């Protein structure tokens with residue numbers, strides 16, 4: 137369970153692959169309850185991250201910060217400042233610890249500070265708040281990730297574009313929760329990270 | 331006291347002259363409590379009216395209607411639909427009476443319907459509501475017109491752009507009240523109309 | 525009953541730009557606009573508004589405006605038009621965005637109006 | 648203390664057009680804008696917002712935005728900027744117009760904020 141520049145880079149490249157493969161699906165999820173661009177936004181962002189990481193960062197903090205800046209500059213939608221803030225907070229936290237659970241906890245706090253969403257608001261916060269404790273406890277699993285993402289389906293959106301639809305936002309998985317699910321899957325799959 | 335196509339035309343040409351001479355002054359009044367265009371708006375409108383009336387209207391109703399349409403198409407600002415509605419209502423009323431007081435009463439009702447302003451809101455309604463009864467009573471005078479216009483100076487605007495300034499709208503004469511004052515002055519000066 | 529949107533702004537650029545925001549979430553909703561005076565200056569035009577009503581493919585139009593004098597021209601146009609037009613005193617951008625999202629989702633007029641109510645800020 | 652305005656919109660045209668409405672009543676107020684993403688698409692850009700703060704001649708900036716994700720980029724930019732920025736959850740056009748009118752008339756920040764309060768419609 138060691139967070140290093142190398143494991144971080146593998147994690148991000150795996151995440152970028154998943155985004156690339158699923159970008160149409162993510163945008164399709166965003167169509168009935170949003171503006172249909174989440175996959176394209178994330179793909180643009182993660183390609184920039186991948187490109188950035190071809191130059192090896194000097195340390196973990198620099199790595200997280202470069203990822204954050206790449207996302208902030210290129211994503212365009214709400215997920216840009218949200219993921220961007222998550223990685224900025226991870227950068228800050230990684231100066232004092234390499235405990236992944238602690239670092240992810242800081243990321244979640246950053247997402248909540250940035251977007252003001254609480255668990256149950258049908259946003260990526262639902263996935264993060266469910267899964268960060270699992271990482272800390274060493275109990276993260278593919279099944280738990282899937283359930284966390286699926287749980288957003290029956291929620292009524294209180295934040296983001298989907299919130300304009302009120303009750304009509306029910307019955308659709310939240311796209312940002314799905315992409316966050318990929319981030320946790322990629323983490324689970326990254327050799328030597330957990 | 332007869333309202334005819336000829337007296338209407340003289341009245342309007344006199345009004346257009348006054349607007350032309352005072353257009354800079356009217357726009358200056360509109361500068362501290364508005365967007366500084368009232369004189370230019372009214373001048374554009376009254377030039378279109380003057381032009382329209384070079385072709386003699388078939389009857390009084392057609393005359394009023396032509397004036398209304400010229401103002402609606404060319405003024406651009408709030409005063410366009412307001413004066414436009416006033417003249418449209420005068421057109422309607424003139425089919426059943428040639429009593430100027432009755433016709434002006436219908437105009438005032440139209441302005442109030444269109445803009446929703448009440449007396450005291452620091453709009454042209456203050457001048458119209460003060461002076462229409464004077465016309466009806468045959469007691470209109472230059473002095474009364476001046477006082478009606480001046481009365482808007484200490485009012486706090488409740489309608490129109492000046493209302494955004496709240497208390498700060500005090501201390502300035504309302505530009506639409508000033509232009510309405512010219513309309514009543516022109517009426518007073520029109521030979522054979524009162 | 526089909527629902528469409530008409531935007532009335534004093535500024536031609538706002539009237540042209542706002543539909544781009546709405547179309548992102550409401551690709552199938554008919555959105556027409558009237559921006560600026562007949563000369564293209566800052567202001568509104570009853571004729572342009574009538575044209576925007578006519579050009580709208582819907583039989584029921586939800587209309588939104590920026591400043592009070594736009595409302596006056598809107599109401600004149602409504603009196604002269606045969607279309608059924610519903611006028612809202614909401615924030616222009618935010619009200620139109622809300623309405624567009626809901627129309628696209630197939631929500632009915634009553635429910636849309638309930639959602640627009642908290643966005644009402646003019647009179 | 649000088650007061651200026653920064654407009655943040657998802658749509659470049661709205662960001663370009665709105666100042667024309669404000670300048671009519673606030674010719675002396677510094678108004679800067681950030682519209683669209685870095686690529687000029689629909690969205691917002693933290694970099695463009697930082698630039699709009701920098702370009703503003705005032706030392707206190709009143710900032711207005713259209714949709715929630717613009718607010719997130721605004722808040723990030725505020726954290727990274729040295730300028731004193733006040734962010735309002737009001738209707739974009741109507742709030743900015745009100746603020747512009749009042750700044751031009753020499754009204755102070757407290758009084759402006761009191762007048763903006765009833766126009767608050769987001770969170």
Ligand SMILES: Nc1ncnc2c1ncn2[C@@H]1O[C@H](COP(=O)(O)OP(=O)(O)O)[C@@H](O)[C@H]1O
Pocket residue numbers: 166170171173174177178212213214215216218247250251252253258259260261295296297310311312313715716
């Ligand atoms: N206020 C918020 N707090 C947390 N997450 C949010 C918030 N607003 C939006 N999101 C997340 O962002 C996702 C949408 O991202 P994206 O489509 O890229 O942005 P946009 O909505 O600007 O097009 C949503 O599915 C949701 O998970």
Ligand SMILES: Nc1ncnc2c1ncn2[C@@H]1O[C@H](COP(=O)(O)OP(=O)(O)O)[C@@H](O)[C@H]1O
Pocket residue numbers: 360364365367368371372406407408409410412441444445446447452453454455489490491504505506507592593
């Ligand atoms: N709601 C209203 N009811 C009555 N009169 C109004 C209203 N709004 C504005 N006015 C009048 O219109 C005048 C401003 O006209 P003008 O400057 O031509 O229009 P704009 O404000 O659109 O630039 C004001 O001085 C006032 O007399």
Ligand SMILES: [Mg+2]
Pocket residue numbers: 166170171172173174213
């Ligand atoms: Mg989206």
Ligand SMILES: [Mg+2]
Pocket residue numbers: 171173212213214690
């Ligand atoms: Mg988007």
Ligand SMILES: [Mg+2]
Pocket residue numbers: 360364365366367368407
């Ligand atoms: Mg004016």
Ligand SMILES: [Mg+2]
Pocket residue numbers: 365367406407408567
């Ligand atoms: Mg004007």
